[in-house]
Amino acid sequence: MSTALETPVRSAGPTQPPRPWAAVFALARFEARELRMTVSFLGVAVLYMAWIVWLTTQNQGDYPILQNVDRGTQGIPVLVGLAVMLGVNRAVLRSQRSDTDRHFDVLVVEPWRRTAAHVLSVVPAVLFTAVCVTVQFTWAALKPGAAGHGSPAELAVGPLTVLLFGVLGVLLARLVRSVFAAPLFLLLLLFGQLFVASPSDPGWTSWLSPVVTESGNTPFPSDLLGRPAAWHALYLTGLALFVALLAVLVSGGRTTVVKAAVAGSLALTLVGVVGQSGGTPEETKAARERASVTPEKVRSCIEHGRSSYCAFPEWTGRTADWAAVVDRVQDLAGGRAGSARLTVNQRIDARYGLGTDALLSPSTEPGHVTVGTNWGGNRVPEFAVAAASVLVTGNEKAGTEVCDARLVTIMWLALGGESDPMSAFRNVRLDDSVSGAAIILSPTETFSLSAEQTRIVAELLQKPRYSVAGKVKAKWTELTSPDTSTARVAHLLGVPAADRAADAAEEDGDSCER
Structure with missing residues (x-):
């Protein structure tokens, strides 16, 4: 088995x-x-x-x-x-x-x-x-x-x-x-x-796109975005x-x-x-209207030195930078302007949405200067021009309407204290040059500078600051008078006359006479 x-x-x-x-x-x-x-x-x-x-x-x-x-x-x-x-x-x-x-x-x-x-x-x-x-x-x-x-x-x-x-x-x-x-x-x-997509005025169809940036040149406070x-x-x-x-x-x-x-x-x-x-929500539209028409209801004011600086809540930390520019400009001024009290107001016009850039009208209140929500780069000399124009003429509206020899004083006050005055001069001009007639930028309206005024300002900005500052302070009253000619301002500040007859210089020197 x-x-x-x-x-x-x-x-x-x-x-x-x-x-x-x-x-x-x-x-x-x-x-x-x-x-x-x-x-x-x-x-x-x-x-x-x-x-x-x-x-x-x-x-x-x-x-x-x-x-x-x-x-x-x-x-x-x-x-x-x-x-x-x-x-x-x-x-x-x-x-x-x-x-x-x-x-x-x-x-x-x-x-x-x-x-x-x-x-x-x-x-x-x-x-x-x-x-x-x-x-x-x-x-x-x-x-x-x-x-x-x-x-x-x-x-x-x-x-x-x-x-x-x-x-x-x-x-x-x-x-x-x-x-x-x-x-x-x-x-x-x-x-x-x-x-x-419609960046300037996005409707509901624009939001079907993955990206809707909806940006203008003027930044809005975050509570006014409404996105x-x-x-x-x-x-x-x-x-x-x-x-x-x-x-x-x-x-x-x-x-x-x-x-x-x-x-x-x-x-x-x-x-x-x-x-x-x-x-855009209705409450956002109301907030934009309030910030544009009655900004004093939402701004906070801070004292720096002799002036007051009113900013939207998110920009209060920037008031010291504004004050540094104002002090630099005011230190070069003569007469009562050297100790005048200014009020710097941050302003926007948010009524037309994020994708639009509404032009701010110049203020008519004495001693008030406008500043925007952008800062740095070209915005600094533009703000300095606004501050200088108020010191010379009394208010922004009058400053934007100046076309006589006072423009020379305004431009030197604004740019004379810069570390690189000629670069600042180029940046504040629309044509980015330092010769010939040009449009000068500011936070509100622009104004014109004639070719002769441009030549005088460029000469002054290339001189040592102390050599011009003393003459500006000593001749302040005459330099800020609307009756003073461009040729006379050049003589007072030690700038050589142009290579043309004196009568032609008198005739063509002011931008309002061109």
Whole structure:
């Protein structure tokens, strides 16, 4: 009798349960690495970082308005988003170009899971954009001259734009199996932007665009913006989720959870659309009217030396900079102007919206000087001109109407104390030159400077300051008289006569006689 040894049969099945999502995340990491190495993304990323570095080195950015800076972070991310859209679209279509689609049928990762992996591959690019936006805004906020308050919702627009464009690239690849679909869609998008966006007066259709900067040259206080920033961020979030989930749905992921998520994201998008389509709130319009017509109700006044400086709440820290300019100008003045008490009023006209720049009318109140919400760069000599004109003529309205020889005194008072007077002279002129007749800029209305007056001012600004200051103080009464001719002012200040007859100089020297 023989004995048979029996060996139990072992199961050939897997010893561990399948983990399809681990494969999804692995594929997402691979595709994200491939996306980062594309030429288009690398080029835009380098351009983005170089642009941020360039911004940090500009002197005109020493006095940033943070409610403008947050909107300024939204432009370059559009380029990043477009590069991501093209890159991820090509990645999804890679298997078709390489004729490897049929090999995917033997894999455990279904097509909809591969689509989810491509959607997740966009996340690192979104995080990169978020870091750049944070660095750009934080750098501006840490500057000593920063004013205002940024909005987290406005800062979120840049990263959300990259996310939206990235998932659009995935959806396009699943709907149209051609590498030309994404570039054609990009052209249609840019063409449609010309008709949808309206920066000067954005309606509800403009807010369907990912980015609506709506910026004029005059910064508004943050409580006067009236932008539906939070609703717009909600709209972009819902739209990005809807597009991403729709891509998964059309790839075969027709589970109950996916369908419910698509419906929920669509509802979120519609809520954002409705919320951002309400226009400027009535309370914001009333606040803009109040700040424009009766700003004294919302401004705070601070004393610096002999003068008073009235600013909107977010600009009170800047009054010391205004005082330094006023003191510098007033120290060069003679007579009673050297000790006159001035009132510097910060003014805006916000009644016509963010995208418009309304011209401020000059004040008729004695001793009142206008300053705007911008500062730094050319705004400093322009404000100095306004202060000098009030010291010479008594009020801003009279200062903007001056066309006689008093302009020489005004210009020297405004620019004579500058560290680089000739550069300041060039910056305050509309034609950016230091010769010939020109328009002089100020916070309110402009005025004209004749060629002869320009020559005299340029001569004075190249002389040592002390040699001119004594003559200005000693001859103050005659220099500030409307009856004094340009030739006489040049003689009093020691400037040689022009190379023409004296009678011609008398006739053509004043801008009001030209």
